[in-house]
Amino acid sequence: MAPRSIGRRHASALETLSITVEEPFVPLFEQALMCACETVGIFEADDAQKYWRVEGVKDTGFKEDELENALAVARMLTGCEAELERTPTESEGWLARTYESFPQQNVGKRFAIRGTHLHGAPDQSRLTITLDAGIAFGSGEHGSTRGCLRALEMVAYRKPQRILDMGCGSGILAMAAAKLLHRPVLAVDIEPWSVRTAKLNARLNGQGNLLDCRFGNGWQTEAVRAKAPYDLVFANILARPLCRMAQSLALNLAPNGTAILAGLLYSQARMVLVAHQRQGLVLERILREGDWATLILRRRC
Numbered sequence: 001m002a003p004r005s006i007g008r009r010h011a012s013a014l015e016t017l018s019i020t021v022e023e024p025f026v027p028l029f030e031q032a033l034m035c036a037c038e039t040v041g042i043f044e045a046d047d048a049q050k051y052w053r054v055e056g057v058k059d060t061g062f063k064e065d066e067l068e069n070a071l072a073v074a075r076m077l078t079g080c081e082a083e084l085e086r087t088p089t090e091s092e093g094w095l096a097r098t099y100e101s102f103p104q105q106n107v108g109k110r111f112a113i114r115g116t117h118l119h120g121a122p123d124q125s126r127l128t129i130t131l132d133a134g135i136a137f138g139s140g141e142h143g144s145t146r147g148c149l150r151a152l153e154m155v156a157y158r159k160p161q162r163i164l165d166m167g168c169g170s171g172i173l174a175m176a177a178a179k180l181l182h183r184p185v186l187a188v189d190i191e192p193w194s195v196r197t198a199k200l201n202a203r204l205n206g207q208g209n210l211l212d213c214r215f216g217n218g219w220q221t222e223a224v225r226a227k228a229p230y231d232l233v234f235a236n237i238l239a240r241p242l243c244r245m246a247q248s249l250a251l252n253l254a255p256n257g258t259a260i261l262a263g264l265l266y267s268q269a270r271m272v273l274v275a276h277q278r279q280g281l282v283l284e285r286i287l288r289e290g291d292w293a294t295l296i297l298r299r300r301c
Helices: 023-034 064-078 089-102 143-158 172-180 192-204 220-225 239-244 245-254 266-277
Strands: 013-020 039-044 051-059 085-089 105-107 112-113 127-131 161-166 184-189 210-217 230-236 253-265 283-291 291-301
Touching: 013 064, 013 089, 013 112, 023 039, 023 051, 023 064, 023 253, 023 266, 039 283, 051 266, 064 239, 089 192, 105 127, 127 172, 127 184, 127 192, 143 172, 143 230, 143 253, 143 283, 143 291, 161 172, 161 220, 172 192, 172 210, 172 230, 210 220, 220 239, 230 245, 239 253, 239 266, 245 253, 245 266, 245 283, 253 283, 266 291
Parallel strands: 112 127, 161 184, 161 230, 184 210, 230 253
Antiparallel strands: 013 051, 013 085, 039 051, 105 112, 253 291, 283 291
16 A cells, blocks of 8 residues: 556646545545556645545546546445545646655665666665656555565564565565565566556566566465465555455465555554454564554464
């Protein structure tokens, strides 16, 4: 769960969409905008942090039917009838703002997330992951991404051999694991454009030989089933899908295996934790990055 882009640049007109909702409804409306938007971000809408603005950028007229259907589902599930606001956006201005808002991100003790637009040599004391700021999502500034990278540092000493990034998005977590652990990683996403972008990012970072990027439907993906069980699983998705997938995760996690779960607000952490505890997983640690939580879970022997 991170700011996303579909990895394309167009000369066509862009528009910015925004919708303001209460905190518990943020994930569903973020997911709705992500079905059509070039990039999606979440911003505080009031000082009390009760309301949040979910904002996305898309090509004008792109995937309108999919967007309306996704918003209708989000409104039905939440009972929130928040209106969608639209503002024309200049393509060049948006890209310039994207560059300006994407400085190098140092995460934890080991990682640096760096845009291709930045000049100068990277910091040799950190493992650098390079992304094109024009197509970057999951670029390291989002609390869920940062939490997962910090969690990876904490569990790296276990030297996991079989690693899965479920819902890989940009592939940033898979690349981080490959760079830190020097092990192959299976990266899977239900969105074809995410898989394409993850492949491009893997090649950009010299990780093409370690990342196996696949399109698939979660735990039903043939490649996922074939390579199970896993010593380490990332799932940076959304709270409710994580709960639904808890049983499948437990069944596919090796004894003493570790799961790093994110994409959930801190207020949703207990709901996700209970769903996994029911499957026999135990909590090792909860990390907090702003309003976002990352769970580190372990399967007993």
